[in-house]
Amino acid sequence: MLNRKPIFDEVRLLLGRGFVQDEVSRLDGAIDRSLGLSSGAAGPWRLGAAGTALIRKWEGCGRRRADRRFESYPDPGSADGKPWTIGWGSTGPDIRPGTIWTQAECDARFDRDIVRYIEDVAKRLGDAATTQNQFDALVSFHYNTGAIGTATLTKLHRQGRFTEARAEFGKWIYNAGKPMEGLKARRAEEAALYATT
Missing domain, CATH: 1.10.530.40 (Lysozyme)
Structure with a gap:
């Protein structure tokens, strides 16, 4: 199972702010697609x-x-x-x-x-x-x-x-x-x- 925290932490740093829920869902989906998981x-x-x-x-x-x-x-x-x-x-x-x-x-x-x-x-x-x-x-x-x-x-x-x-x-x-x-x-x-x- 992929630890997503470092990815989210890095993107949060790049943005200079936290996420709204829609952004969390979209980033999760992008990670899933890149891994071939297709977000379930x-x-x-x-x-x-x-x-x-x-x-x-x-x-x-x-x-x-x-x-x-x-x-x-x-x-x-x-x-x-x-x-x-x-x-x-x-x-x-x-x-x-x-x-x-x-x-x-x-x-x-x-x-x-x-x-x-x-x-x-x-x-x-x-x-x-x-x-x-x-x-x-x-x-x-x-x-x-x-x-x-x-x-x-x-x-x-x-x-x-x-x-x-x-x-x-x-x-x-x-x-x-x-x-x-x-x-x-x-x-x-x-x-x-x-x-x-």
């Missing part, structure tokens, strides 16, 4: 074309400026505008008002971030029977909600109760306590993909 991901899962298209459709790559670069924007459904978002739905401590990226930066961040969501879903599903379309729908759901670890639909899926799991998508339509039309439509598309054989 079960099986050879990859996001399929249908999942990528679904996520990119709903996340969009909005707020394109006249110079063809993209600027960050506040969450349209939250009371305080947080989290600030850019590109294909990217959020994090490095994204705040005034952040500007090129298309290449938006694409690269999506490619980097989606790995963690794929691994999270694979880890939570374990060895449960799962089709590619179910997996893609669950990655889209997790990318938007971050809730694959706590959602009832994950538990139902692991139990093979797919019809009940599909119905759970429709419960995740709220932002700041308000139902959102965009979330209703996205959850409906995720549920439809989940049910497609």
Whole structure:
């Protein structure tokens, strides 16, 4: 078993500060991938074309400026505008008002971030029977909600109760306590993909 402490200590020294939890998870994932451990991901899962298209459709790559670069924007459904978002739905401590990226930066961040969501879903599903379309729908759901670890639909899926799991998508339509039309439509598309054989 690799002792990760020296790695984390060195990076902490380079940064001149401690880590936030997202950074710990990402650094752990990078170490796992370099060792061929794939962060505990079960099986050879990859996001399929249908999942990528679904996520990119709903996340969009909005707020394109006249110079063809993209600027960050506040969450349209939250009371305080947080989290600030850019590109294909990217959020994090490095994204705040005034952040500007090129298309290449938006694409690269999506490619980097989606790995963690794929691994999270694979880890939570374990060895449960799962089709590619179910997996893609669950990655889209997790990318938007971050809730694959706590959602009832994950538990139902692991139990093979797919019809009940599909119905759970429709419960995740709220932002700041308000139902959102965009979330209703996205959850409906995720549920439809989940049910497609």
